[in-house]
Amino acid sequence: MSVIDENLISLSDEAKILAFWLFRGASPVPVLSSPDGFFGPVYEAALRELKAAGILGEAVERTPHLACYHVHRDLSSLVWWFVSQTTGHRDTLVASMKRREPDDRPIAKIVRRLDVTLSCIESYRKSDQTDFGPLVDVVDNLLKDLRLELVGPKTGPDIKKAKRFDIDAQWHLKDDLKASDIKKMLGGLKGVEGGDSKSKVKWYFSVDGEKAAIWDWKGAWCAFGPQTAFEKLGFKQISKW
Structure with a gap:
């Protein structure tokens, strides 16, 4: 049975798997790389180890997208090292080359x-x-x-702007609210200004898919929609109109 060459025995398993994986065969060997460092620190450390051992030498200066290496030693005996490893160990070594920390x-x-x-x-x-x-x-x-x-995922209710629709006053909101307070509670949703002399601003929106509206009427705040929608938005004082 053939065995691994003595000058390759001292390499780490990571360097062995990388040499077996990429650098067996004709020299020079082109290797695609990625500008965001896809292969990560384990790959780079194994690559440095192969260079330090005199196994690899850069054929041309490495770019963010491509590297090309001369292979100075015969790596064919790594086949015998590879087949002597368990499947789990081989899979772990290959996976480690592609894992970055932190993984972004x-x-x-x-x-x-x-x-x-x-x-x-x-x-x-x-x-x-x-x-x-x-x-x-x-x-x-x-x-x-x-x-x-x-x-991460957005927390709180899903608030979306809605087109104008027919509304009737159902609820009365706390009178001392300002328009800026309501806009903030609606996640920054801008109201429709103007309309008539009795109403200066109106909001048409949905809360988790349920249509609702808020508007001022002669100095009071009116609302239309499910009570649960306004509770989700944080309106503490709401009463029947």
Whole structure:
């Protein structure tokens, strides 16, 4: 039975698996890399070990996207080391090459989507298109995904602006509320100003899918919608109109 060459025995298992995985075969060996360091610290440490042992030498200067190495030693005997390992150990070693700490691959993927988004914006600038709906959707989805990865799922009720709809006063809200207080409780949702002499501002919105509205009427705050919706928003004092 063949055995591993003596000059390879002292390598760490991580360096052995990397040499077996990438550098057996014809020299020089091109290796694709990633600008966000996809392969991570275990990969880089194993690569440094192979260079320090004189097994690898850079054929050209490494770029963020590509590296190319001369292989100075015969690595074919690593096959015998590889087959002598358990499947679990081999899988663990290969997985370690792709794991980063902290693991921010989802963020890196979203950041790369910025290039696509910027290209879309530039295309719209140079075109005669007047429908900006698709572009708004691209930007909106990117920002939502980025927020989700950075700060996690949104907490609290889902508040969305709604189109104007028919309303009747159902509830009376605390009189000393200011318009700025209501806007804050609605997550910054801007109200519709004006309309008539008796009402200066109105909000049409939904709370977790339930339609609701708030407006002023002769100095009092009126509301329409399920009582639970206003409780979710944090309105403490609400009474029948």
